[in-house]
Amino acid sequence: MVVVESMLNLSTTVTLLGAFLLLLVLYRLSCDSKSQKEGKEPPGPKPLPLLGNLLTLDLKRPFDTLCELSRNYGNVFQVFLGPKKVVVLAGHKTVKEALVNFADEFGERDISPSFRIITDGHGILFxxxxxxxxxxxxxLSNLRDFGMGKRGSEEKIIEEIHYLKGEFDKFEGKPFDTTQPVNYAVSNIISSIVYGSRFEYTDPRFTEMVDRANENVRVSGSPSMMLYNIFPWLGPFLNSKRIIVRNLLKNKAEMTRLITELLETLNPHERRGFVDSFLIRKQSDEQSCKKDSYFHQENLLLTVGNLFAAGTDTTGTTLRWGLMLMAKYPHIQDRVHEEIDRVIGGRQPAVEDRKKLPYTDAVIHETQRLANIVPMNLPHKTSCDVHFNGYFIKKGTTVIPLLTSVLKDPSEWEKPNSFYPEHFLDEKGQFVKRDAFMPFSAGRRVCLGESLARMELFLFFTSLLQSYRFTTPPGVSGDDLDLKGIVGITLNPSPHKLCAIRRS
Known part of the structure; x- marks a missing residue:
């Protein structure tokens, strides 16, 4: 009897599975028929049932696989991540046309399950x-009011540079990991703009918030979270999801405490930072009984969290790439030292020095290009049906503007896979802008902190190179420094240590 029941259960399971697969095939056929009527869909590799093209992708470095697929299928193609269709845009001309000329059509954010955990539709990024x-x-309005990208920010950055040098000096030229001191320094810039004050590097509230935010950026882009975005039912089995939720709850609690402290001493006539401006607007809407106001506690927490995480990870990561590249290519570091010594000497570098330091500026830009820290961009979504480059893309389709294919486009860059500052120099050694330089993305979703990030990178990098020579540890050569990086939402340098040796 037990054997019979088992056979019946097995038969039922097989029947249901067969019916599901049949329905899936019929659904795909009906979608294909409908799509043919609406217009030609982008080409792409043939997907498997349920899995789509997952077996084709290297989940540890999916952007590399997508670049390879673009060579076979062109600059507009589609892949299936499980049952989900995703359109990929590759190459400088295609990505720029979509994000700039079709800004509204490609301007929505695709909010995957992992990003929904983080923001639930509030804040800015997601x-x-x-x-x-x-x-x-x-x-944007308030960050500018508090000096983002202006003289006020320059003063904050220069002040922070002295604290960062103090941290570097503690190691007395011995090998150390630059991750935490660099991230703390960069985070203090956005913290001073958001909260109105900086934090000490010894303040555990601050350091733990930065470390948790950086961990979430890394874990959110991991292969396991990519699988979670495709198959959300895997969530309860994934430790990576538990890490993200735990970090989010702890950071939200800490931000709530910081905001409460600011609220208790709030003066409407003397705003200290972005939080004060938000709280004043929130109180105004509440007093006027404004319905459906967006100025509520959840948006405040998520917006501050977005600014804090984005304002720390991207700039800190790029700066660490820059220092590592200097140790890897000492002959380039020599040229940077020579230019800084000749033009600036021993005084503090200032933003206005940028035009007088073309080679140093080219090195910073080439670092951003080669580091390629957001290789897949953040996912977009079409806001309406759109005909683009001869293909029909349906409303609500997830779109990946592949930034790595722009920053390493062989038709735009002489040596796309090499560290070559001459990409940004003319024959006279003067700095030249490049249209394919797009590390901050473009269009409606361009990074809102671009002006601040550019200022930070120039001042931090120039000041540190003025004071230190960065080398590999004894027994380690530049060839041992890996340029592949560690993939998360951003592409971080592989674990390494550097020596920061004071220059006389």
Whole structure:
């Protein structure tokens, strides 16, 4: 009897599975028929049932696989991540046309399950519609008021550089990991703009917030979270999801405490930072009984969290790439030292020195290009049906503007896979802008902190190279420094140590 029941259960399971697969095939056929009527879909590799093209992708470095696929299928093609269709845009001309000339059509953010955990549609980075417009507009306006990219920011950065040098000096030229001191220094810039004050590197509230935010950036882009985005039912079995949720809850609790402290001493006539501006606007909307206001506690927490994480990880990661590249290529570091010594000497570098330091500026730009820290961009989504480059892309389709294919486009860069500062220099050694330089993305979703990041990178990099020579540890050669990096949402340098030796 037990054997009979088992056979019946097995038969039922097989029947249901067969029916599901049949329905899936019929659904795909009906979609294909409908798509043919609407227009030609982008080409792409043939997907497997349920899995799509997952077996084709290297989940540890999916952007490399997508670049390879673009060579076979062109600059607009589609892949299936499980049952989900994703359109990939590759190459400088294609990505720029989509993000700039079709800014509205490709301007929505695709909010995958892992990003929904982080923001639930609030904040700036992972929101859409009126909430996104209101939060981005308010953030841009107020961040500028507090000196983002202006003289006020320059003073904050220069002050922070002295603290960072103090941290480097503690190692007395011995090997150390640059990750935490660099991230703390960069995070203090956005913290001073958001909260109105910097933190000590010994303050555990601050350091733990930075470390947790950076861990979430790394874990959110891991292969396991990529699988979670495709098959959300895997969530309960994934430790990576538990890490993200734990870090989010702890950081949200700490930010709530910081905001409460600011609220208790809030003076509407003397705003100290972005949080004060938000709290004043929130109180105003509450007093006027404004319905459907976007200025509520959840948006405040998520917007501050977005600014804190994005303002730390991207710039800190790029700066660490730059220092590592100097140790890897000492002959390039020699030229940077020579230019800084000749033009600036011993005084503090300033933003206005950028035009007088073309080679140093070229090195910074080439670092951003080769480091390629957001290789897949953040995913976009079409806001409507769109005909693009001869293909029909349906409303609501996830779109990946492949930034690595722009920053390493062989038709735009002489040596796309090499560290070659001459990409940004003319025959006279003067700095030249390049249209394919797009590390901050473009269009409606361009990084809102671009001006601040550019200022930070120049001042931190120039000041550190003025004071130190960066070398590999004894017994380690430049060839041992890996340029592949560690993949998360951003591409971080592989674990390494450097020696920061004071220059006389």
């Amino acid at each position: 929101s859409n519609g009126e909430n996104w417009r209101e939060m981005r507009r308010f953030a």
